[in-house]
Amino acid sequence: MIAPTLQPVIVGAGPAGIRAAQTLVAHGVRPVVMDESARGGGQIYRRPPAHFARSAQTLYGTEAHRATALHSTLDGLYAHIDYQPNSLVWNAQGGQLDVLHGPTQTTRTVPYGQLIVASGATDRVLPVPGWTLPGVYTLGGAQVALKFQGCTIGRNVVLMGTGPLLYLVAYQYAKAGAQAGVKVAAVLDTARFADQLAALPGMLTQPSVLAKGLYYVGWLRAHGVAVHTGVRPVRVEGETRVNAVVWSDGRSEHSVPCDAVGFGYALRSETQLADLLGCRFAWAPMHRAQLPERDSAGRTSVPGVYLAGDGAGIMGADAAEWAGERAALALLADHGVKVDAARAAELESKLTKLMPFRQGLERAFPFPTDWAVNAPDALVVCRCENITAGELRACARDAGADEMNRLKALTRVGMGRCQGRMCGVAAAEILAQATGKPVELVGRLRGQAPIKPIPIHLQAQAAGAASATAEHTA
Amino acid sequence: MTTSTRVIDTDVAIVGGGIMGASAALALRRKGVSVVLLERDLCGSRSSGVNYGGVRRQGRPVSQLPLAQRAHQVWANLPALIGTDGEYQRSGHFKIGRSEADMASLEKYAEVSRDFDLGIQLISGATLRERCPWLGGRAMGGSLCPDDGQANPRLVSPAFALAARRAGAQILERTPMTSVEHDGKLFTVRSGTAVTVRAPVLINCAGAWAGALAAQFGEAVPIHSGHPAMAVTEPLPFFMHWSLGVEGGGIYCRQVARGNLVLGGGAGVALDADRARSERSAIATLAVQAVELLPQLKNAHFIRTWSGTEGYLPDRQPVLGKSHTTPGLIHGFGFAGAGFQIGPGVGEVLAELALDGRSTTPIAAFAIERFLPTTVAEVASTAAAH
Numbered sequence: 068m069i070a071p072t073l074q075p076v077i078v079g080a081g082p083a084g085i086r087a088a089q090t091l092v093a094h095g096v097r098p099v100v101m102d103e104s105a106r107g108g109g110q111i112y113r114r115p116p117a118h119f120a121r122s123a124q125t126l127y128g129t130e131a132h133r134a135t136a137l138h139s140t141l142d143g144l145y146a147h148i149d150y151q152p153n154s155l156v157w158n159a160q161g162g163q164l165d166v167l168h169g170p171t172q173t174t175r176t177v178p179y180g181q182l183i184v185a186s187g188a189t190d191r192v193l194p195v196p197g198w199t200l201p202g203v204y205t206l207g208g209a210q211v212a213l214k215f216q217g218c219t220i221g222r223n224v225v226l227m228g229t230g231p232l233l234y235l236v237a238y239q240y241a242k243a244g245a246q247a248g249v250k251v252a253a254v255l256d257t258a259r260f261a262d263q264l265a266a267l268p269g270m271l272t273q274p275s276v277l278a279k280g281l282y283y284v285g286w287l288r289a290h291g292v293a294v295h296t297g298v299r300p301v302r303v304e305g306e307t308r309v310n311a312v313v314w315s316d317g318r319s320e321h322s323v324p325c326d327a328v329g330f331g332y333a334l335r336s337e338t339q340l341a342d343l344l345g346c347r348f349a350w351a352p353m354h355r356a357q358l359p360e361r362d363s364a365g366r367t368s369v370p371g372v373y374l375a376g377d378g379a380g381i382m383g384a385d386a387a388e389w390a391g392e393r394a395a396l397a398l399l400a401d402h403g404v405k406v407d408a409a410r411a412a413e414l415e416s417k418l419t420k421l422m423p424f425r426q427g428l429e430r431a432f433p434f435p436t437d438w439a440v441n442a443p444d445a446l447v448v449c450r451c452e453n454i455t456a457g458e459l460r461a462c463a464r465d466a467g468a469d470e471m472n473r474l475k476a477l478t479r480v481g482m483g484r485c486q487g488r489m490c491g492v493a494a495a496e497i498l499a500q501a502t503g504k505p506v507e508l509v510g511r512l513r514g515q516a517p518i519k520p521i522p523i524h525l526q527a528q529a530a531g532a533a534s535a536t537a538e539h540t541a
Numbered sequence: 542m543t544t545s546t547r548v549i550d551t552d553v554a555i556v557g558g559g560i561m562g563a564s565a566a567l568a569l570r571r572k573g574v575s576v577v578l579l580e581r582d583l584c585g586s587r588s589s590g591v592n593y594g595g596v597r598r599q600g601r602p603v604s605q606l607p608l609a610q611r612a613h614q615v616w617a618n619l620p621a622l623i624g625t626d627g628e629y630q631r632s633g634h635f636k637i638g639r640s641e642a643d644m645a646s647l648e649k650y651a652e653v654s655r656d657f658d659l660g661i662q663l664i665s666g667a668t669l670r671e672r673c674p675w676l677g678g679r680a681m682g683g684s685l686c687p688d689d690g691q692a693n694p695r696l697v698s699p700a701f702a703l704a705a706r707r708a709g710a711q712i713l714e715r716t717p718m719t720s721v722e723h724d725g726k727l728f729t730v731r732s733g734t735a736v737t738v739r740a741p742v743l744i745n746c747a748g749a750w751a752g753a754l755a756a757q758f759g760e761a762v763p764i765h766s767g768h769p770a771m772a773v774t775e776p777l778p779f780f781m782h783w784s785l786g787v788e789g790g791g792i793y794c795r796q797v798a799r800g801n802l803v804l805g806g807g808a809g810v811a812l813d814a815d816r817a818r819s820e821r822s823a824i825a826t827l828a829v830q831a832v833e834l835l836p837q838l839k840n841a842h843f844i845r846t847w848s849g850t851e852g853y854l855p856d857r858q859p860v861l862g863k864s865h866t867t868p869g870l871i872h873g874f875g876f877a878g879a880g881f882q883i884g885p886g887v888g889e890v891l892a893e894l895a896l897d898g899r900s901t902t903p904i905a906a907f908a909i910e911r912f913l914p915t916t917v918a919e920v921a922s923t924a925a926a927h
């Protein structure tokens with residue numbers, strides 16, 4: 068069944084968005100696909116600039132075949148989709164998206180009737196004293212440097228925090244280092260070895276992924292990389308640039324010299340667009356986050372708006388592919404297109420079966436719930452506005468702020484360029500600690516347009532820059 | 542499970558914890574009157590906490606200037622009164638003229654407001670270029686009110702509520718008024734089954750939502766909601782002290798100490814009865830006008846936009862004064878996108894009305910009667926009195 072009037076818009080060309088697009092095309096529907104980045108692939112399968120010549124094997128390691136499969140899927144779809152790269156969706160309102168085309172700095176309005184939001188994730192950051200020093204990156208940022216530009220953040224690198232990305236990035240850096248003379252000075256994991264042991268039963272549901280994880284750790288140890296678990300980061304040291312990391316094992320402090328740090332505590336979903344679209348949010352305990360609600364097929368509380376992939380809760384790349392396909396099937400079915408119900412059910416069951424593994428991951432790399440208690444008053448939490456943990460605590464104490472938007476109004480936390488993408492998680496933890504409330508009760512920062520800063524000098528749309536749909540305004 | 546209702550008897554009950562309600566609560570406490578304020582959300586979370594932050598007398602209708610002058614005194618003592626300066630600065634408010642007609646109109650305003658000593662200076666030509674080299678070419682001149690200025694509404698409005706609480710007011714946040722009754726003597730204000738407040742005096746400071754309360758007491762007024770569009774840039778090197786407006790409206794703009802420029806102009810859109818956002822075309826217009834006004838904004842970025850929900854009456858004047866129908870009921874709402882500056886003055890007036898039944902500042906122009914149809918009974922009773 069072909070539905071000629073249907074032209075859904077997909078935001079995000081990562082694993083979720085690409086599979087969604089492929090599914091729609093397979094049903095005779097021609098979607099608009101937009102992505103902020105220049106080349107599709109998303110975070111995990113991020114593609115370097117076109118003229119960079121490094122093999123998929125070098126870039127994606129064990130995931131090379133998946134990356135290649137996804138990239139060639141997208142490449143094969145160009146004739147059947149309206150593909151709009153370099154296109155940041157910065158606002159959504161009244162059935163239209165506002166889209167900034169990066170290279171030309173032009174903005175245009177794109178109408179939608181149905182929308183699949185596959186906006187992915189960014190690093191979850193918990194600051195440590197010294198984190199604003201040059202040379203300190205997030206784990207994802209450290210990996211992007213490697214994948215996208217083929218360069219490293221330093222020559223003697225400490226990787227710190229927790230989560231699967233910690234060991235993966237450490238492994239990738241150590242491997243890259245073999246050629247480039249880059250050394251991983253230490254891997255500092257806040258999770259305890261006992262956490263990993265306790266998580267094993269759940270993790271066994273995905274033995275191949277578990278094996279990969281164990282392989283990275285084993286490889287690192289075998290290659291003499293110092294891996295410490297159960298650590299508490301104390302501070303990053305340096306005058307003009309990082310030169311050491313100090314951490315504690317609970318009894319004493321240790322210092323590792325280094326010239327760069329990558330740190331992060333797993334990922335957080337990028338939910339601003341869902342927020343602007345009016346999706347209802349709820350607390351998701353496993354993700355320790357307020358997330359847009361969706362049913363098992365990806366439908367949100369707003370008719371016509373679907374969610375897929377890490378943007379709706381961190382589930383990883385495979386799940387993102389399944390969820391993208393599932394959401395597309397839901398969209399099609401909701402608009403009278405006949406879809407393969409068995410496939411839809413199969414996808415849902417795959418997603419459900421992943422849950423024990425996801426829970427296992429959370430056990431293996433638990434969020435350091437004691438972070439806020441140990442964060443010193445002088446710690447800068449919001450680097451855009453230079454707001455410290457002490458200022459946040461004082462605001463809770465003296466002005467009675469017990470909710471994130473009030474905290475923001477009174478202190479400016481989350482009011483800068485990043486709108487809380489960097490500091491939001493940490494600020495919520497501090498507020499919860501300061502008020503003695505569980506973190507789920509302090510709420511979340513409300514999204515505001517623009518999703519990312521937009522130039523004031525907005526140019527009108529350049530002729531022919533966008534798809535045929537772009538000029539249609541209500 | 543039974544939940545017991547908290548019953549509070551007080552001298553004055555206030556509905557709405559914006560700058561009007563909160564400053565009234567503070568003024569009442571300073572007169573030693575017991576007061577309970579009900580705010581359905583957080584104090585200063587609506588218009589009063591999200592506005593542009595212009596603290597300006599210039600340009601107000603002359604009928605508002607006594608109130609504005611009174612408020613001006615309160616603003617001068619802000620730190621002593623509410624424990625924060627709220628980033629309030631008398632940095633000057635400059636209203637730009639872009640045509641001969643604009644300049645004539647600014648001159649006329651300087652004339653009609655002369656009795657109020659606003660200290661207005663008309664500036665044009667070489668002086669203009671010298672005093673504000675950053676101003677774009679379309680400005681012909683303008684009118685400066687040096688003692689007008691700006692403040693941070695997010696800090697000021699909640700601080701009034703906190704100060705009132707410290708002074709002994711019972712500020713009940715997250716406590717919506719769900720019903721109100723009057724037995725001829727006492728108002729009974731309820732918030733579900735959680736709270737009941739009984740008071741002989743009730744002040745209606747429910748902002749854009751005040752119409753329902755007025756209507757319940759037979760005083761339906763043609764109030765509607767408006768949503769001024771706001772935007773803010775990333776921090777830029779500091780260059781501009783004045784808060785800028787434009788004769789005839791359109792755009793206004795100020796730079797905060799941190800360097801961000803706050804801009805307003807045009808209308809946002811309502812998401813529902815409570816929430817609003819800047820609208821895309823308003824953002825686009827603001828952007829164009831901002832660069833025209835201040836060419837150096839050309840390479841800046843907007844980092845956020847927002848709006849709020851404010852009550853407007855057809856003549857763009859508030860309703861401020863005693864109810865026409867119900868003894869003890871006092872209204873203070875409908876400030877038409879310009880209530881932040883006069884808020885602290887309004888609070889004092891509301892306190893006077895509650896206590897003495899009259900205000901020492903003239904407020905006749907804001908009487909609710911101007912919207913009420915003259916009833917047959919009233920015509921008859923006035924006729925009989927003559």
Ligand SMILES: Cc1cc2nc3c(=O)[nH]c(=O)nc-3n(C[C@H](O)[C@H](O)[C@H](O)COP(=O)(O)OP(=O)(O)OC[C@H]3O[C@@H](n4cnc5c(N)ncnc54)[C@H](O)[C@@H]3O)c2cc1C
Binds near residue numbers: 155337
């Ligand atoms: C930096 C980073 C590195 C990662 N590396 C790995 C890894 O090596 N291995 C691994 O297993 N997992 C990794 N992950 C997790 C992995 O990203 C996900 O599991 C997977 O990519 C999820 O796919 P997705 O399609 O949901 O989102 P993504 O792959 O994140 O794709 C989302 C896409 O949406 C676009 N987008 C978002 N918002 C907008 C907007 N407003 N307008 C336009 N476009 C928008 C983004 O540009 C992006 O291309 C990484 C995550 C991050 C953040």
Ligand SMILES: Cc1cc2nc3c(=O)[nH]c(=O)nc-3n(C[C@H](O)[C@H](O)[C@H](O)COP(=O)(O)OP(=O)(O)OC[C@H]3O[C@@H](n4cnc5c(N)ncnc54)[C@H](O)[C@@H]3O)c2cc1C
Binds near residue numbers: 717
């Ligand atoms: C975007 C914007 C920009 C503005 N810019 C300026 C400016 O630059 N300068 C200026 O002077 N003025 C400005 N204004 C106007 C100014 O902000 C308002 O006039 C002023 O804040 C009104 O105060 P208020 O207390 O009447 O209303 P609000 O601040 O709206 O307070 C009313 C309160 O009543 C509460 N409430 C409503 N119903 C109930 C109920 N049933 N039970 C309990 N509580 C209830 C609401 O939650 C709200 O907190 C602007 C307004 C907006 C929206």
